[in-house]
Amino acid sequence: MEFDAVLIEPRRAASVANGWWPGRTINDELDACVAECPDKTALTSIQVEDGTTTRFTYREMARMADRIAVGLARLGVGRNDVVSLQLPNSWQLTLTYLACSRIGAVLNPLMPIFRERELSFMLKHGGSKVMIVPKRFRGFDFEQMANGLKAGLPELEHIVVVGGRSDGQPGANSFEALLSGPSWEQEPDAHAILTRNRPGPDDVTQLLYTSGTTGEPKGVMHTANTLMSNILSYAEAMRLGGHDIVLMASPMAHQTGFMYGLMMPIVLRASAVLQDIWQAKAAIELIVDEGATFTMASTAFLTDLANTVTETGLAVSTLRTFLCAGAPIPGPLVEQARKAIGAKIVSAWGMTEMGAVTLTNLDDDDERSFSTDGCPLPGVEVKVVDDADLPLPAHTTGRLLVRSCSSFGGYLKRAHLNGTDADGWFDSGDLAYVDERGYIRIAGRSKDVIIRGGENIPVVEIEALLYRHPAISEVAIVAYPDERLGERACAVIVERRGEHIDLPALVEFLKSQKVAPQYMPERLLLLDALPTTPSGKVQKFKLRDAMRGREA
Template sequence: MEFDAVLLPPRRARMVAQGLWHDRTINDALDACVAACPDKVALTAVRMKDGEGEGATVRFTYRELGRMADRIAVGLARLGVGRNDVVACQLPNWWEFTLVYLACSRIGAVMNPLMHIFRERELSFMLKHGAAKVLIVPARFRGFDFEQMATGLQADLPDLAQVVVVGGSGANSFDALLAGPAWETEPDAAQVLQRARPGPDDVTQLIYTSGTTGEPKGVMHSANTTMANIVPYAQRLGLGADDVVLMASPMAHQTGFMYGLMMPIVLQASVVLQDIWEPRQAIASINAEGVSFTMASTPFLSDLSKTVAESGTPVPTLRAFLCAGAPIPGALVEQARKALGAKIVSAWGMTENGAVTLTRLDDEDERSIHTDGCPLPGVELKVVDVDGLALPAGEVGRLLLRSCSNFGGYLKRPQFNGTDAADWFDTGDLARIDERGYVRIAGRTKDVIIRGGENIPVVEVESLLYRNPDIAMAAVVAYPDERLGERACAVVVPKPGRQIDLPSLVAFLKAEKVALQYIPERLIVRETMPSTPSGKIQKFKLRDELMRADESGAPAA
């Protein structure tokens, strides 16, 4: 694969001169861990029982982590994976996820993390666009046959040479191909592991994010862009080698990837992975492993706080819970502080940058309720009007950022990079910045709904609804939800003489192989749509009607 990370070279000299790029890769960090603390527990993976088999807990010391990374790396090379080849990984928070990334980094391959909720429609585009050479999936997870789906897709993906199955028993199993044979002891192993190690500006991660184009965009990151975020992030939170991180947020998201996979290794700390969110298990892990920090979206915080309060089981080692993805209700901050005894940190970020703003540990709680934090070191923010002119404090406008952790660009789509000659990146969000430099996200110019921290690609769902033979017009808009932040509502105008209801709409989208989390959970049927003179649907009016209807208890239309 030829990567067009055009945003990296122009800013390299400045970033290095300012000390914001560290020219250090995850290989350097792992090697340092193996040398400094080889027998320290690096990773504890808690696999919940999900109907596919008994749960289990697996542990790796740093010595074992390094050895297994080398083993899998040589195994990938035996499958024909080399420098700049893409290895797609659609796994839950299992130890294999972490090891696949470390192995890719050993041989200069690029990991493409994929959410386990994706199905044929999303995967076929991403795997083809990224020219993935290897796809690693579970045999089954939460009742779904991933092996069957992956092998079914392979015929239409000419670049996909190998499907590897975790938990499989055949010749294509993860154990048979990668983790079982002692590849690291082969005569040529040292040569394989050294000949293509990536540099700090090489693309190391390809991760897809939904946007306004209706198709996912492939975000390219290097070691320098990710490390430039992880280091100040950990410093602001006071995290170090003595900390234990709990990561139950999916590692196929930037949250889990950067702060559950990479950060513990950078800090020589320890991580506990949990594959299925269950607050009672989280409490057990926090107390058994001495977890001091975790990061997740608002529903996780709500569930954990409620369960701790109801069970009467305290979590005294937990010092901080960083919550991002949606504003944190004031009542939840109060409840969480009382139940958990931990500092609740508010944050905002993007796949393209990682975390951008965080509240500080010594901030008053109101800052976490009313703001999304202030910029990390190496990040500049400004709010501008429609003409690009800076707005004064407190006024809402387009949010631009200039960051040391800004991505290298969108794969094969440089026209969407959204970064000007002065390195200002248009976030697509509306925000205001107060007189102390704290930010509050006020809305989105991008047409994306965030449901429990998961972006719903609105344009793509709408385009599918227009293929429904019963629908003449369709719009998907957000409505507020106490637990998830937002949910999706489909607003439709039926064709003359046709009818549509929510069950049939859901069945239609399921038949189109849409991820379940993307399917609207509410339906409003209208005779007409509010629109501009040019015919564009005025979604803000639909959102306002939804909000008024919810407040009054009356139908929205």
């Protein structure tokens, strides 16, 4: 794969001179961990459904990373080849990234909720050579789906499956048989394989797809420098170090899980605890058993954790900080969570393109966590501008622009969509205002995406699919507030004359189009006509008002 990360070189000299880019890769950090603390527990991976727990010290983790790396090379994976991986939080996900980094391959993490429609585009666009999936997860057969996709993806050479066959034994195409079982690292050519193609800090190391407004996902390219620059300032702001134990239940196919659950513990010489399925009671048990001190997740996770602690009376006394992002935090939730779990609640805002951008500070009053989305991290600048790009005064809503040391290298094969001007300012697509202390507040989104429990719903794509339904004349999908998930999606529909559709039929239609369950509208509002501007653009704010009127 040829990566067109055109946004890296223009800012490299300044980023290095200012000390933002450390010039180190995850290989450097892992090697340092082995030298400094080889027998420290690096990773604990828990499968909630069956209770399986797998642990690695740093020495064991490095050895397994080498083994998997040579195994990938045996499958033909080399420098700049893309390895796609659709796994829940697991040691296999962490180790595969470390293995890819050993041989200069690029990891493409994919959310387990994705199905044929999303995957067929992403795998083709990214030119994936290998796809790694679980045999089954949460009752779904990922191996069958992956095999069905392979015929239409000529560049996809191998499907590798984590987990056994129906009889419990690993198959010939299993992760165990191909990557983690054989002692590949002891082979005569292993040293050469592991050293000749190691990437530099400005080489693309991660390809992560984000939902956009064009109907097609965009492939975000990151390097070690862009990722590390954010992790270092983030960890410093949160006062994290080698003594910490990071619980990560947020998906590692999102930047939250990948940057702060996979990479950050290694950078800090800390320990990571991975939870594959979110269950609040299981999380409480892990915090207690493993002594977790820090976690990051969306508002829905915080709600569940606080409620469960209150209901069960179980204490999570080791947890010092819960960093909450993905949706605004209601004030009563901060108060409840502070009382229930005792941890500091930190509000944050960020993007796949650059990781965390703003955080509230640990010394801030709790009010800051529910009235703002924080202030910029070191190496990050934000400004709010009008349509002419002129700065707006405090408390005036406008377009939010960001200039960050952690900004991505660009969108793969979509440089025209990079949204970054000659001075490095990136248009976030969000509307916001800044207060007199420099804290931002997200006031809405100019890009047409709904965030449900921290997961972006690609509104344009779902609307386009619904327009194919014979009963639908017009459709618009808008957000409505939800106490737990932040937002859910409502389909506002104008029916064709003589036709009728209800919510179950709408959901069944989208299922037939292989749409991920989390993307499905959860309410339906039928109207005689959609409100539009004189130019014909749907006025979605009026639809949101109409929904509130129906609820009143």
